[in-house]
Amino acid sequence: MSEPRSKAQHRRRRSRTALAVGVPLALTAAGTFAYGTDLGVLGSTALQASAATPAWAADTADGFASVNSLGQNGTYGGRGGQVVTVKTQAELEKYATATQPYVIVVAGTIAMNPVGKEIKVQSDKTIVGQGTAGHIVGGGFFLGQGVHNVIIRNLTIRDAYQGIWNDKDHDFDAIQMDGAHHVWIDHNDLRHMADGLIDVRKDSTNVTVSWNKLSDNNKTFGIGWTENVKTDITIHHNWIRETEQRNPSTDNAAHAHLYNNFLEDAQGTAIKSAYGNYSRGGTRMVLENSLFQGVNNPVIKDSGASIVQRGNSFSGTSGRNESGGSAFDPKTYYPYSLDKATDLPSILKAGAGPRASIGTTAASTKAAAATTLTVAKDGSGQYKTVQAAVNAVPANNPSRVVIAVKPGTYRELVKVPSNKPHVTIQGTGGSRKDTTIVYNNASGTPKPGGGTYGTSGSATVAVEADDFQARNLTISNDFDEKANQGFKDHQAVALRTAADKVFLDGIIVSGDQDTLLLDTASKDRLGRVYVSNSYVIGNVDFIFGRATAVVDKSVITLKKRWDGTSSGYITAPSTAANRKGILIANSTVNGDVSAGTFYLGRPWHAGGDASLDPQTTVRNTSLSNAIKSAPWTDMSGFSWKDDRFAEYKNYGAGAGGASSNRPHLSDAQAANQEVADWLAGWTPSAS
Numbered sequence: 001m002s003e004p005r006s007k008a009q010h011r012r013r014r015s016r017t018a019l020a021v022g023v024p025l026a027l028t029a030a031g032t033f034a035y036g037t038d039l040g041v042l043g044s045t046a047l048q049a050s051a052a053t054p055a056w057a058a059d060t061a062d063g064f065a066s067v068n069s070l071g072q073n074g075t076y077g078g079r080g081g082q083v084v085t086v087k088t089q090a091e092l093e094k095y096a097t098a099t100q101p102y103v104i105v106v107a108g109t110i111a112m113n114p115v116g117k118e119i120k121v122q123s124d125k126t127i128v129g130q131g132t133a134g135h136i137v138g139g140g141f142f143l144g145q146g147v148h149n150v151i152i153r154n155l156t157i158r159d160a161y162q163g164i165w166n167d168k169d170h171d172f173d174a175i176q177m178d179g180a181h182h183v184w185i186d187h188n189d190l191r192h193m194a195d196g197l198i199d200v201r202k203d204s205t206n207v208t209v210s211w212n213k214l215s216d217n218n219k220t221f222g223i224g225w226t227e228n229v230k231t232d233i234t235i236h237h238n239w240i241r242e243t244e245q246r247n248p249s250t251d252n253a254a255h256a257h258l259y260n261n262f263l264e265d266a267q268g269t270a271i272k273s274a275y276g277n278y279s280r281g282g283t284r285m286v287l288e289n290s291l292f293q294g295v296n297n298p299v300i301k302d303s304g305a306s307i308v309q310r311g312n313s314f315s316g317t318s319g320r321n322e323s324g325g326s327a328f329d330p331k332t333y334y335p336y337s338l339d340k341a342t343d344l345p346s347i348l349k350a351g352a353g354p355r356a357s358i359g360t361t362a363a364s365t366k367a368a369a370a371t372t373l374t375v376a377k378d379g380s381g382q383y384k385t386v387q388a389a390v391n392a393v394p395a396n397n398p399s400r401v402v403i404a405v406k407p408g409t410y411r412e413l414v415k416v417p418s419n420k421p422h423v424t425i426q427g428t429g430g431s432r433k434d435t436t437i438v439y440n441n442a443s444g445t446p447k448p449g450g451g452t453y454g455t456s457g458s459a460t461v462a463v464e465a466d467d468f469q470a471r472n473l474t475i476s477n478d479f480d481e482k483a484n485q486g487f488k489d490h491q492a493v494a495l496r497t498a499a500d501k502v503f504l505d506g507i508i509v510s511g512d513q514d515t516l517l518l519d520t521a522s523k524d525r526l527g528r529v530y531v532s533n534s535y536v537i538g539n540v541d542f543i544f545g546r547a548t549a550v551v552d553k554s555v556i557t558l559k560k561r562w563d564g565t566s567s568g569y570i571t572a573p574s575t576a577a578n579r580k581g582i583l584i585a586n587s588t589v590n591g592d593v594s595a596g597t598f599y600l601g602r603p604w605h606a607g608g609d610a611s612l613d614p615q616t617t618v619r620n621t622s623l624s625n626a627i628k629s630a631p632w633t634d635m636s637g638f639s640w641k642d643d644r645f646a647e648y649k650n651y652g653a654g655a656g657g658a659s660s661n662r663p664h665l666s667d668a669q670a671a672n673q674e675v676a677d678w679l680a681g682w683t684p685s686a687s
Helices: 089-096 341-351 366-370 386-392 675-679
Strands: 082-086 102-106 109-111 118-120 125-129 135-137 140-143 148-153 156-158 175-178 181-186 189-191 196-201 205-210 213-224 231-236 239-245 249-251 253-259 262-264 277-280 284-288 291-293 299-301 306-310 313-315 372-375 401-405 408-411 414-416 423-427 435-439 461-463 469-471 474-477 495-497 502-505 508-510 516-518 528-532 535-538 540-545 548-552 555-558 568-573 582-585 588-590 598-601 615-619 644-648
Touching: 082 089, 089 102, 089 109, 089 118, 089 125, 189 196, 213 231, 213 253, 249 253, 262 341, 277 284, 277 306, 291 341, 299 306, 372 386, 386 401, 386 414, 414 423, 495 502, 528 675, 535 540, 540 548, 548 675, 555 568, 568 582, 568 615, 582 675, 598 615, 598 644
Parallel strands: 082 102, 102 125, 109 135, 118 140, 125 148, 135 156, 140 175, 148 181, 156 189, 175 196, 181 205, 189 213, 196 213, 205 231, 213 239, 213 249, 231 253, 239 262, 249 277, 253 284, 262 291, 277 299, 284 306, 291 313, 372 401, 401 423, 408 435, 414 461, 423 469, 435 474, 461 495, 469 502, 474 508, 495 516, 502 528, 508 535, 516 540, 528 548, 535 555, 540 568, 548 582, 555 588, 568 598, 582 615, 615 644
Antiparallel strands: none
């Protein structure tokens, strides 16, 4: 051990609560991921984002659209691209068919000419209605082969109907995709079209359809229609009413997860349901906590298809209601939480379809202006420092406050106190490198009033408030160890979290020793932290603390010591007994260091507390050759073998087989150490 710590060195001031969170367990490819090698914006090359970028433009999909596959790490649409507002068909086509990423706000009713026209949307687009005003009339959208990373939200798409109920001549859909992937269709009102409302065809995959109203149509929602069993699709929280068939019809889908949908066939209307959810061909379907009200043949399947039903409710239904075969566990791919089926009418009547609060700019509503604070060093924002904006957040604020920070380097200390929850700090640049918050305190740095800062007090950014989010920026501690060899303690924290439901999305956290402190208010307090699509950089115990924390779909970069040598430890958990500790999943560990010089972790019994039960699990992660063949080690007299350290299905040059010095989880054990288990009912979402 190149730098053993004394118990005194490990004694850290208690902070607020912080635990961990997580998302899909799909394997990620080693190397660059979808967010590139330059630590830039996720996805393809993006335009400089407007300073007026609304907070919802950072929203990302859940379900199968969030899973890393086909070279696309989740679905975030045009995030990072220019925000444009359109009011005509020509303007909508111009930006939707462009090769660059765009966030396209539809600010009125656009009547398609000719009727039935489907605009050919290209990759990396968000198309969203402004409040409830965005209507597409007499046409829709088409996503062709290879088109990916598209979000369609908050729109009403309607009225391409040509007077023939089961129309065989007019293929006029609201949204059709042929061979697309990573598509999120959310909070739309789709109705009265000549053919289908949504068609997911020709091996389109990684699709999530959520919180939509689908109504007044013959064919609602068709999926599949190839011989290949390929499509992965999530369908949840949709209100499907007064539709006859394909609600949906799912043909040859590899994984179809349907949950919390409300299918309603009301009495006294001319439209009668032929069937509800249909599993065809080789489809494997999981159908959970959905409500079927008055629907004929609510659940049917072909002989070769599978349906696993759980928690569904049926009221006034008749005919076939089938299940059978084996399916899959959706939690293997992503986390989710279920509402009770019987609660769905009230939930979806209030929440499905377009919302007035999305697609409006800060200038267009007083409420939005009151909850978005801008920071710019040059004085062009409301505040010149990040801390000044935090100070302006009212105590015990009941709803989200977004602190939008313009590009620049902000050399300051930032603290979000416990009485200011629901804060988002978000860089507005085109890259997470464009906006940096940095300082250089270390544990041994003298304080102005005497004494030293201590490890937790050295943090550049300290978060003690629940429901905090950080996005698209860099948080750094650039303490110079070489120049300060006279200091006793060199621990220098970039970011300390001490709160529950902390979501760190698309950021860089950079330092040397003790970069990222994930703590809780006390040993008996739960705190969850979810780190996604991010970079964490350091060398000694640089992901550490008491929180229940997930580092998911991220890059952990190993860094040489101040003297040019290679040695270090990635994690130092100080988990309380009966809590979950640190989970690293679906990520990459690499860096310009020597082979066989880094441990995955060691147990930190803070203050010599023998009652702690530190835990680190590293799974489904690419390990470079820097990782030692015996990747765990003791710390301050405590043996790692007495605590909880394990791997599962890692790969790469630094991976190794199971042994007494390298424990691996069994499949049964791994089933209880997934991201959703760490989340404990919390589903992180950008806001």
